[in-house]
Amino acid sequence: MQNIDNTEYIELLKKAEKSVMYVTNRPEIIFTKGEGSYLWDSNGNKYLDMIAGWAVCCLGHSSPVMVEAMTQQAKVLINPSPAFYNKPAIEFASLLTEISCMDKVFFINSGAEANEGAIKLARKYGQKYLNGAYEIITTWNSFHGRTLAMMAASGKKKWENLFEPKPKGFKRVNYNDIEDLKQAISKDTCAFMLELVQGEGGVVAADKTYIKQVRELCDKNNILLIVDEVQTGLGRLGHMFAYESYGIEPDIMTLAKGIGGGFPLSATLAKDKVCCFEAGDQGGTYCSTPLATAVGKAVVDEIIKSDLCNNAKLVGEYFIGQLNKLKEKYSFIKEIRGSGLLLAIGLHKEVANQIKDECMNKFLLVNAPNDSTIRFMPPLNISNTEVDETISILDEICSHIS
Numbered sequence: 001m002q003n004i005d006n007t008e009y010i011e012l013l014k015k016a017e018k019s020v021m022y023v024t025n026r027p028e029i030i031f032t033k034g035e036g037s038y039l040w041d042s043n044g045n046k047y048l049d050m051i052a053g054w055a056v057c058c059l060g061h062s063s064p065v066m067v068e069a070m071t072q073q074a075k076v077l078i079n080p081s082p083a084f085y086n087k088p089a090i091e092f093a094s095l096l097t098e099i100s101c102m103d104k105v106f107f108i109n110s111g112a113e114a115n116e117g118a119i120k121l122a123r124k125y126g127q128k129y130l131n132g133a134y135e136i137i138t139t140w141n142s143f144h145g146r147t148l149a150m151m152a153a154s155g156k157k158k159w160e161n162l163f164e165p166k167p168k169g170f171k172r173v174n175y176n177d178i179e180d181l182k183q184a185i186s187k188d189t190c191a192f193m194l195e196l197v198q199g200e201g202g203v204v205a206a207d208k209t210y211i212k213q214v215r216e217l218c219d220k221n222n223i224l225l226i227v228d229e230v231q232t233g234l235g236r237l238g239h240m241f242a243y244e245s246y247g248i249e250p251d252i253m254t255l256a257k258g259i260g261g262g263f264p265l266s267a268t269l270a271k272d273k274v275c276c277f278e279a280g281d282q283g284g285t286y287c288s289t290p291l292a293t294a295v296g297k298a299v300v301d302e303i304i305k306s307d308l309c310n311n312a313k314l315v316g317e318y319f320i321g322q323l324n325k326l327k328e329k330y331s332f333i334k335e336i337r338g339s340g341l342l343l344a345i346g347l348h349k350e351v352a353n354q355i356k357d358e359c360m361n362k363f364l365l366v367n368a369p370n371d372s373t374i375r376f377m378p379p380l381n382i383s384n385t386e387v388d389e390t391i392s393i394l395d396e397i398c399s400h401i402s
């Protein structure tokens, strides 16, 4: 653990206030160590972490598998430049195409950038094969990232008038409403993009019949289906990819978060028929670095080797069972949502932030994506023991909520 005494702690908080750009309210906690499902702050307090870097640290904090991959790769080659091939990027792209229905992979750094790549690819496809169609339909309550185009794509009402003018060519429809999508499709539409489970939207899942109808509608109208699996991919829902549990195949898929296990990495993946970029259409200084892709490959190899999809499924089922017991006990709990290890408590009351703060005081980290939802997105290798610990703290807190 990084040793920080009280004087240094106070100094650091002062420096943070002076020099760190304000973008959100942060608690006055400085984390200094992470291991497995736990984080330690500078006072030596140990927190059970059900946020995991925002659904990112799928192997837990400072996973030895990642540390080994990072150290070995850093010693030999960090970045030869994006203009050249490198071994880890080729091997990782090859692995991802083997385990998914996708044919080609483009690596970049964040979820928003992977989604930007998906939109660019769909628009290029529209230009080449769909008479110049450019419009992307997305869903209300969705979250696709924080670049200007992804803010335009996301279905967050709060963002409607922020940073105007935003890029044009996005249209929103209601989630799980096939009629709304039918009405929205026009000769200008090149793609429909959605999350199969809206994560930031509060863990709201798409219906299976809706997704089957979406696939049929996209095929009938000759438009592309893009699934944003930034949060749902890589075992989070108990399947390697969420689309598997819906019995459909997308044309384009984006991955981030879990793909790097905490290291910045993301990917835009597509079927061969869609891959129509020409030289110079897509790129980036840090696309396909050997360091990031070596870590990503080690993470995915570990997910496969330790069957973490199945662990997420089994521990998730146990978690849901325990959360349902809380629901029976406390009438302000409306419902339990989600699957695998992307779970949420839906509340009748707007007390999610209060519960989140009380959890933090008891050294449990959970997330409140909105006023009436508590979300859990822990490492995929947790056991029922961590679930029991979480439930016992939540139970104690819920018993004081009137």
Ligand SMILES: Cc1ncc(COP(=O)(O)O)c(C=O)c1O
Pocket: 109, 110, 111, 112, 113, 115, 143, 144, 145, 146, 195, 199, 200, 228, 229, 230, 231, 256, 257
């Ligand atoms: C579904 C989804 N798409 C995109 C993003 C944006 O990813 P990033 O923050 O890495 O840009 C997120 C982040 O929470 C997400 O949940």
